[in-house]
Amino acid sequence: MLMALMLTLGALLVTPTAIGQQFRVLVHFRQPSRVLPAVPVPDAGGPYAFEQTQPGSKDPVTYSPCKPIEYVVNPTGGPRDALTFISAAVATISRASGLAFHDDGITDDTDFEHRNADDPVLIGFVKPGAIKGMSVESGHIGLGGSTAYDVGFGHRMYRTGMVALRTDWFSTPDVSRAEKQAVVMHELGHVVGLDHVKDPHELMDAENTGVTTLGPGDREGLALLGRGSCR
Ligand SMILES: [Zn+2]
Numbered sequence: 041m042l043m044a045l046m047l048t049l050g051a052l053l054v055t056p057t058a059i060g061q062q063f064r065v066l067v068h069f070r071q072p073s074r075v076l077p078a079v080p081v082p083d084a085g086g087p088y089a090f091e092q093t094q095p096g097s098k099d100p101v102t103y104s105p106c107k108p109i110e111y112v113v114n115p116t117g118g119p120r121d122a123l124t125f126i127s128a129a130v131a132t133i134s135r136a137s138g139l140a141f142h143d144d145g146i147t148d149d150t151d152f153e154h155r156n157a158d159d160p161v162l163i164g165f166v167k168p169g170a171i172k173g174m175s176v177e178s179g180h181i182g183l184g185g186s187t188a189y190d191v192g193f194g195h196r197m198y199r200t201g202m203v204a205l206r207t208d209w210f211s212t213p214d215v216s217r218a219e220k221q222a223v224v225m226h227e228l229g230h231v232v233g234l235d236h237v238k239d240p241h242e243l244m245d246a247e248n249t250g251v252t253t254l255g256p257g258d259r260e261g262l263a264l265l266g267r268g269s270c271r
Pocket of ligand 1: 226230236245246
């Protein structure tokens, strides 16, 4: 009897009938699935650190791998090729983390410091001193981060964030596109949950060391950050 029931359910799943369709929808709701496959975690030995961890645990706070991270770009104040290197940076971080991003288009939003949980991640350009942490004296050429929310049972997850890039540095003529893209990748590393490390071979070194590609520790940390809960 049990076997017969299982066979019936199996048939429903593969038969394109209205009932089968409903069943698939139900299955989908019960087990949300990843947008992109998980990235195998490399064990190359480079350092990485998480921006935030779950209370009482070493597990990182992450975005959900089961929905895309929505983002908008405000290109005002940026160089002409801003959209090109921003989308290339997003694609690199997505590939390394297994987290999907969805481009919600261009915005005129400049409120980097107040993101609500439903707001997309804001990527854009600011003048030095326009927001906290971006003074000329600080030497920062970019800022990036996300806001974590309690999603139940004390579990925290990122829902939105921002990347602010300094107009003057990004408009310097002798800065290459690869360098600009690397700074956006560093800030997006913060957005998805990576903290700084002290290693000039890693993009998450706090100094701009001239490295323009992800290091082994960056890749390991990003792969782990892409394996969070689906909530
Ligand atoms: Zn940083």
